[in-house]
Amino acid sequence: xxxxxxxxxxxxxxxxxxxxxxxxxxxxxxxxxxxxxxxxxxxxxxxxxxxxxxxxxxxxxxxxxxxxxxxxxxxxxxxxxxxxxxxxxxxxxxxxxxxxxxxxxxxxxxxxxxxxxxxxxxxxxxxxxxxxxxxxxxxxxxxxxxxxxxxxxxxxxxxxxxxxxxxxxxxxxxxxxxxxxxxxxxxxxxxxxxxxxxxxxxxxxxxxxxxxxxxxxxxxxxxxxxxxxxxxx
Amino acid sequence: xxxxxxxxxxxxxxxxxxxxxxxxxxxxxxxxxxxxxxxxxxxxxxxxxxxxxxxxxxxxxxxxxxxxxxxxxxxxxxxxxxxxxxxxxxxxxxxxxxxxxxxxxxxxxxxxxxxxxxxxxxxxxxxxxxxxxxxxxxxxxxxxxxxxxxxxxxxxxxxxxxxxxxxxxxxxxxxxxxxxxxxxxxxxxxxxxxxxxxxxxxxxxxxxxxxxxxxxxxxxxxxxxxxxxxxxxxxxxxxxxxxxxxxxxxxxxxxxxxxxxxxxxxxxxxxxxxxxxxxxxxxxxxxxxxxxxx
Numbered sequence: 070x071x072x073x074x075x076x077x078x079x080x081x082x083x084x085x086x087x088x089x090x091x092x093x094x095x096x097x098x099x100x101x102x103x104x105x106x107x108x109x110x111x112x113x114x115x116x117x118x119x120x121x122x123x124x125x126x127x128x129x130x131x132x133x134x135x136x137x138x139x140x141x142x143x144x145x146x147x148x149x150x151x152x153x154x155x156x157x158x159x160x161x162x163x164x165x166x167x168x169x170x171x172x173x174x175x176x177x178x179x180x181x182x183x184x185x186x187x188x189x190x191x192x193x194x195x196x197x198x199x200x201x202x203x204x205x206x207x208x209x210x211x212x213x214x215x216x217x218x219x220x221x222x223x224x225x226x227x228x229x230x231x232x233x234x235x236x237x238x239x240x241x242x243x244x245x246x247x248x249x250x251x252x253x254x255x256x257x258x259x260x261x262x263x264x265x266x267x268x269x270x271x272x273x274x275x276x277x278x279x280x281x282x283x284x285x286x287x288x289x290x291x292x293x294x295x296x297x298x299x300x301x302x
Numbered sequence: 303x304x305x306x307x308x309x310x311x312x313x314x315x316x317x318x319x320x321x322x323x324x325x326x327x328x329x330x331x332x333x334x335x336x337x338x339x340x341x342x343x344x345x346x347x348x349x350x351x352x353x354x355x356x357x358x359x360x361x362x363x364x365x366x367x368x369x370x371x372x373x374x375x376x377x378x379x380x381x382x383x384x385x386x387x388x389x390x391x392x393x394x395x396x397x398x399x400x401x402x403x404x405x406x407x408x409x410x411x412x413x414x415x416x417x418x419x420x421x422x423x424x425x426x427x428x429x430x431x432x433x434x435x436x437x438x439x440x441x442x443x444x445x446x447x448x449x450x451x452x453x454x455x456x457x458x459x460x461x462x463x464x465x466x467x468x469x470x471x472x473x474x475x476x477x478x479x480x481x482x483x484x485x486x487x488x489x490x491x492x493x494x495x496x497x498x499x500x501x502x503x504x505x506x507x508x509x510x511x512x513x514x515x516x517x518x519x520x521x522x523x524x525x526x527x528x529x530x531x532x533x534x535x536x537x538x539x540x541x542x543x544x545x546x547x548x549x550x551x552x553x554x555x556x557x558x559x560x561x562x563x564x565x566x567x568x569x570x571x572x573x574x575x576x577x578x579x580x581x582x583x584x585x586x587x588x589x590x591x592x593x594x595x596x
Contacts, residue, residue, distance in 0.1 A: 120489060143491040152489055160482040163475060170472075171479050175491025220491070 070097030072134075073255050074119070074150075074224055079129045079138075081111075081118045088114040088123075090279045096224070101246070101256045103266035103287065106276035107299060112259040113155050115276065116228045119257075120152045121145045132224070146175045149223035155232060155259075157213040159201040166197040168212050172219030179221025180252050186215040189245055207238030214242070218249065225249065228259045243269055263295055277301050305444050306565045307558060312447070314537075314557025315454030316519065318550045319512035320530050321537035322460055323505035329468075329544030330477045330501040331395060333402045337410035338509065338534050340527030344413050345513025347522065349375060350426050368428050368514050375514065376507050383506025388499040395498070410527060417524035425521035434518060453515045460508060461550045467504075468546070477501055481544075536579040542589025551590060 074096045081089040089111050096102050106112050117123040119130060121142040130138040137145055151172075159168050169183050187194035190211040196204055201212050210230060217225060231239040239262070246269055250256060260266040266273060267287045275283040275298040283290070283298030320342060327333050335341075349371055356366040394401035436448040468474040479487040480494045488494055516522060516530070533556065541552025556575045563574025582589065 122485060122489065142485075142488045143493060146489060146491045154486060154489070158483055158486045160479045160486070162478045162482050167475050167478075171475060171487070171490050171492075174476070216490070 070100060072096075073098045073100075073132065074257075075131045076119075077129055077131070079115070079118060079125055081114050081123045081125055083114075083123075088279050089118065092276075092279075092281055094274060094281065094284075096255055096257060098223075099250070099253060099255055100272065101250060101258065101270045103270035103273045104257065104259045104276060105261065105263055105266050105273065105295070105299065106282075107261075109278075110276040111279040112276050113228055114279075116152060116155075116226050116257075116259060119145075119226060120150060143175060146220050146222070147177070149177060149221075151217040151220045151222035151225055153210075153213045153217045153225070153227040153230065155228040157206075157209045159209055159212055159216070161200070161202045163201060164198050165193055165201050165204065165212055168201045169193075169215050169219055172216030175220055177221040181218040181221050183219070186218060189248060190215060205238075206234050207241060210234060210238075210242055211245075214245070214249075222254070224255045224257065226257050226259075229261065230258065231260065231262050231265065239265070263292075263299070267295075275299055303565075304442070306561050308444070308446060309450075310558035310561030311554055312450035312454050312557070313561060314550075314554035315450070315457035316512070316515065316553075317533050317537045317556050318457040318461060318553035319453070319508060319515060321534040321541075321549050321553055322457075322464060322546065323508040323512070324534045325538050325541075325544060325546060325549040326464060326501055326505045326508070328538065330481050331391075331498050332399065332481075333391065333395065334399065334406070335505075336403055336406040336531065337413060337527070338406075339529065339531030340410040340413040341506070341509045342513040342516060342530050343417065343522055343524065343527045345375070345379065345510040346428065346517035347417055347421055347426070347513075347524075348378075348510075349428050349514045349517055350421075350522075353429065363431075367431060368518055372511075372514060375510050379506040379510035380503045383509075384499045384503035386506075387502035388495060391502065392495050392498055410531075414524050414527060421524060423523060423525070425523040426517075427521045428514065428517035430518045449519055453519065456511060456515065457550065457553070460511065461546050464504075464546045473500065533575075536575060539589055540579055540582045542592035545589070545591045548589060548591030 072095055076092050076094040079089055079092040080087065092115060104112050104115065114123055118125050121140055125138040127136040127138040132148060132150060137148060160171060163171065166183065169186060192208055193211055193215065196208065201209065204212065230242055243265065258266065258270060270287045273284065273287040273290060274281055275295060277298060283294060324335060324338050327335050349368060352371050352375065353366055391402060391405065394405045430449065434449045437445040438448060439445055468477060476492055476497050480492060480497045484494045537553035537556050538549055540555055541548030555578060559578045560571045560575040564571035
């Protein structure tokens with residue numbers, strides 16, 4: 070499996086406070102990789118660093134063999150990385166369809182367009198003219214995923230897809246994942262639900278206090294190993 | 303009384319033009335431009351100077367009109383606004399509104415003194431070729447000024463155009479997106495600094511229009527800016543921050559109350575407007591038609 074993304078000793082800071090302490094991480098083309106960890110473990114900061122929202126050094130992140138660590142977010146999305154942010158963060162004054170169109174601002178050639186997203190999430194077509202933030206949490210998450218897909222990324226980063234959603238809605242969201250991956254998409258999922266993360270991913274990384282505390286094949290990792298790496302006890 | 307109401311509405315049209323740029327800049331960037339009034343006066347004096355230059359160069363009077371002058375002035379204002387935002391005001395944006403307030407306040411002082419130095423304190427106006435004294439007769443012995451009617455039409459067209467731009471175009475979507483969440487908008491590939499600069503560029507086209515029309519309607523002097531800023535503020539706040547139709551309604555309400563006040567007593571006009579503004583501020587601080595958050 071060819072390497073798509075690699076971070077080497079990745080560090081990140083918020084002012085004087087260091088949030089990531091030398092993260093080594095890699096994803097192969099077409100893989101689904103999960104990142105788990107408790108609150109404050111650095112998962113979201115890691116996602117922000119990969120998308121340029123938190124600056125790092127150029128050589129600390131390589132995407133398709135090129136250093137992207139110091140690039141601005143707009144350039145990174147043009148190179149093929151898109152983020153479904155934690156908490157969805159939809160544009161409140163835009164309709165569902167307008168949110169999706171914004172996702173296509175830095176559009177690359179590829180299979181995803183508005184109509185295709187309506188096929189993936191049919192409920193969004195019915196609600197296309199409604200303000201995005203008037204939708205239910207699950208529907209908003211669908212918009213957030215669709216908005217990220219609109220740029221036709223090679224690598225889709227999903228930060229806490231299940232946050233604040235009912236189990237049945239979480240299942241509906243994750244049921245869409247195989248269809249997204251069938252287009253050859255590589256996916257990195259940040260998830261607090263360990264069972265879900267293990268179920269959907271091929272490999273898994275566990276973060277603790279800004280460091281990788283465990284990584285390996287999802288199916289091979291034992292619950293006790295994960296608990297130890299997750300909580301540090 | 304009908305004449306007073308008509309005059310109030312027409313005056314409101316001018317106030318709307320004063321306020322639309324402010325509404326746009328606040329709506330997109332949460333930036334309060336305290337030099338708004340002074341930029342309007344600067345535009346008026348630029349037009350006055352431009353016409354003087356054309357006259358000096360021997361350009362025929364039929365060509366040296368505000369209409370012809372607007373052709374180069376509006377693109378110039380667009381470029382000036384773009385550069386001002388890109389190279390000066392973008393650096394002041396952030397969670398704290400104070401830096402942008404201080405910088406625009408400083409710009410206001412610079413503009414006032416610059417105009418005073420260049421043009422003296424004498425009031426001046428833009429020659430209109432008699433347009434400012436033409437009127438249309440209405441039934442019932444009423445008459446309505448052609449220039450105020452023209453200004454009102456420009457205000458309506460500008461409000462409708464801005465609303466269309468905001469709600470129906472890709473640029474409008476980008477304006478709303480960076481206004482909602484700048485970080486996520488950048489994640490979509492938008493260059494927020496460029497989007498902000500475009501918003502200010504459009505605001506400055508409106509400012510230039512307002513300045514030229516103000517100079518045609520009445521006299522202008524270098525110290526007029528703060529009063530125009532006050533009217534712009536009042537119109538925007540009465541209507542609701544970031545709402546263009548709200549700004550129009552706010553401006554019309556302000557114009558109406560001022561005219562009614564003037565009719566009751568020549569000294570009460572401005573006070574009547576301020577009182578309506580204060581009442582709205584107390585009873586409905588978000589304005590009549592708010593569109594923005596927080």
